[in-house]
Amino acid sequence: IAGARSSLLAFQQQRQLTHTPRQLAASESDSEDAPSSSDGSIDIESDPRLYRVRLSRAPGIEWGTDLSFSFVYVRDMDPSGDASMSRQVEKGDQLCEVKPVTEANDATPINLVGAPFDFVMEKFALLDKTVKEMDLVFFRGTKDELKAAASGKDTPEGESETVTVTVYENKGTPQEIIHRLTAPVGVNIRQLCVDNGINVYQSVTRWTNCKGKQLCGTCIVNVAGGGVNTNRKSMDEASTLRENPETYRLSCVTFAYGDCTVETFPPINAAQWTR
Template sequence: MSFLYVSVIALFASNLNLVLGFTSTFPSVVSSITTTLSPPSIRHQASNPSSIHTLLFSSSPDSDSEQNQDNGIDISQDDRLYRIRLPRAPGIEWGTDLSFSFVYVREMEPAGPASLSDVVQKGDQICELRPVSSENNESIPLIGASFDAVMNAFATLDPKVKDVDLVFFKGTKDELKKLCSADDGKSKQNDGMITITVIQNKGASDEKVITLKAKEGANIRQTLVDNGINVYQSVTRWTNCKGKQLCGTCIVNIAEGSVNTNRKSMDEGSTLRENPDSYRLSCVTFAYGDVTVETFPPIKAAQWTR
């Protein structure tokens, strides 16, 4: 079969008619957020290119109040950037390539708020989300974020939030990356490197924290082993399957940044079914953003008797 089709209804928010759907068809991955809420309002337009450093850390020029004065994207840096206010369920079907990052507008519901705005277009890259709220207006940077991170940003909004300010970039993934690196070739967000923070013997007197640099998409087990860090408990250090997902003993806890890793397969989920959701088999876990990994997490005896 030359294509893959998966459809999963992921979330229903009863009071907002919010539906998150997941559909995968090579070469793109899609999620849809649909609703029939009030039309949007355009927030600001822009001009002149800049680096991702400037985009992420400049104050937004169009804030509604002092509470909105956070370090959001300065959309005055390039005329392809724009900010628009939409309902939290904007009627957008989100897409991404197989890197599961740099999420863009794949489709729009014809009668949805985004489509009715006549501003948001197919292919626009999402860069930032900011809830419109009297309590919390903190911006969530989404440039290059993983698919899960973007979906989670919407799904975890406070129930009181009705509208969001979204920043989009009118262009391709490569054009956005080029813009982000225009002034700062060494920008952390665009140098293709991530940080893996490893905590060994957490809570013990000899607890140790090690910081590693790795390429985006690095395999957790291989990265740790290459740096002399043991991911196997007890005798499995010598009897393991060497990363073939056969022994199920290279268990780690992704304490932070789990949204920056690949999804669990059904096999991995079954192997770890008696453990917390943050537990992963390091041999099949790949990091696409910064993560914190705890080695030797507490494991029940049943894990070794499967």
């Protein structure tokens, strides 16, 4: 996967800035002999673990991801489905690209390396109704192996073991305090704040809250930056935070897998009467 250093290094360093997946380059820009694709699709000859397969629009694949909700892979397959019957796709293969098959062969390939799960599912759902088949590019290996290959490394180094969570208290007031906290990957935002003496509750709920059991709905914070580095909202959380900005989260069920910025005491809608 030569030529992809800028893409996956950028993913590791700046993943919080965008939901758009990084591009996996077709070939090394400074290599005259490296094979390339005129339509911008991934060059499967650049790594022996890459392969392309044409499957039905309904391939019989159950897609999966980890708690980072990025890097979609084949979690399972219907034994009678197109993917399984092809005898090419295997469980655990990482999804890298989709290209709709059209009569004019003029479709643009969609790069999915490192893409959030919702982004991938949306791309499948938005395929034109006339599309019956699609060309998929897979990588046979783990997420870390894919990231290492795309970064031009022979072996995976693994992701950083820590994240930086920047917490603003009383933002925009004379009492504004900024905390920059280093914590293990996957840290719970509420617990991190509590452990560092940062209050995420207003009024009496500071003493009457549920202690992080997702029962009171009062530990509301605004994830002002790096929301892509947190876990996806559950239906319960989304319902509790209805009528408020999408960036609002219940800190007790929010986990950071990359750097992010959190604001305590954000303005809330009347639906959050418990505050």
